[in-house]
Amino acid sequence: MAQDRRAALTAALAAAGLLALAPEVGWAQITLKSPKWSDLSQQEREVLAPLKSDWNNLDAQRKQKWRGVAQRYPEMKPDEQARIHEQMRGWSQLSPDQRKQAREQYKSMNKLPPEQKADVKQKWEEYQSLPPEQKRELASRPSSAKIPAPANTLPSGGKRPASPTGSR
Amino acid sequence: MTANEAEFARKIKGYLDDGSAGLQGGTLYRLGQARAAALDRIAGPVRSPAFALAAAGGGGGASRPFYAQVRVWVGVALIALAGFGWQQYRVHEAIEEAEEIDSKLLASDLPYDAYLDRGFQNWLKTVAQH
Numbered sequence: 340m341a342q343d344r345r346a347a348l349t350a351a352l353a354a355a356g357l358l359a360l361a362p363e364v365g366w367a368q369i370t371l372k373s374p375k376w377s378d379l380s381q382q383e384r385e386v387l388a389p390l391k392s393d394w395n396n397l398d399a400q401r402k403q404k405w406r407g408v409a410q411r412y413p414e415m416k417p418d419e420q421a422r423i424h425e426q427m428r429g430w431s432q433l434s435p436d437q438r439k440q441a442r443e444q445y446k447s448m449n450k451l452p453p454e455q456k457a458d459v460k461q462k463w464e465e466y467q468s469l470p471p472e473q474k475r476e477l478a479s480r481p482s483s484a485k486i487p488a489p490a491n492t493l494p495s496g497g498k499r500p501a502s503p504t505g506s507r
Numbered sequence: 508m509t510a511n512e513a514e515f516a517r518k519i520k521g522y523l524d525d526g527s528a529g530l531q532g533g534t535l536y537r538l539g540q541a542r543a544a545a546l547d548r549i550a551g552p553v554r555s556p557a558f559a560l561a562a563a564g565g566g567g568g569a570s571r572p573f574y575a576q577v578r579v580w581v582g583v584a585l586i587a588l589a590g591f592g593w594q595q596y597r598v599h600e601a602i603e604e605a606e607e608i609d610s611k612l613l614a615s616d617l618p619y620d621a622y623l624d625r626g627f628q629n630w631l632k633t634v635a636q637h
Contacts, residue, residue, distance in 0.1 A: 407606035419614035478626035
């Protein structure tokens, strides 16, 4: 009977193991709803309007995530809402690896003190004004793992751009 | 058994003998059968609770193979259900985390390009060293 009990335990563990592997085999979405665009509320459709044409191509998990973003949207400031709206479509078209990389960089930068975070924004604007050759040279270097805290000194020349250029 | 208990048992036996002497034959036969069944049950193998759990399921399951026993499958189903529940919890947790980070990242005053631009990260590194 000890053999029977061992066999029963093995069967139970095998069943549990199969389910533990569920995300690998795509079972994770079995219980997740994959709503159509028309299933969304009016408020969700307004917020997620930039994603309308791609909505059917998104998997259930991403749809769920975007609906969550739409729920948070009304609590954001108007300038944050504008930025999120502007970037939504481009962000959803990135590859999973790119999104992962951006999230990692964001998390590491988010650990910086507030004054340094503000400085990063300013540095981005300065970076936009660099000559294309210099940008290419910088991009060709091996990447650093994390965004370092920027120094308060300006790069060679010390000139700041007259106006920010933005990313897009 | 103490002397008092033995005396008490002896008296009960006496009363029972007196009482049963007046019973009819059929009643005595049925009582005899019930006694034999009770003694058989006492004489049977004593099972530990764990063994009883594995062998039960429809009664007399000790001789059945493990896969034919209901409680085994109930146990498998419970473990599988717990595993499935845990996996679903992880999926929802991952979605919630992505939802929070993406909301903040896309709403931040730094465009997402900045987090993907290797040149910018290297430039920040260069600037930080000066």
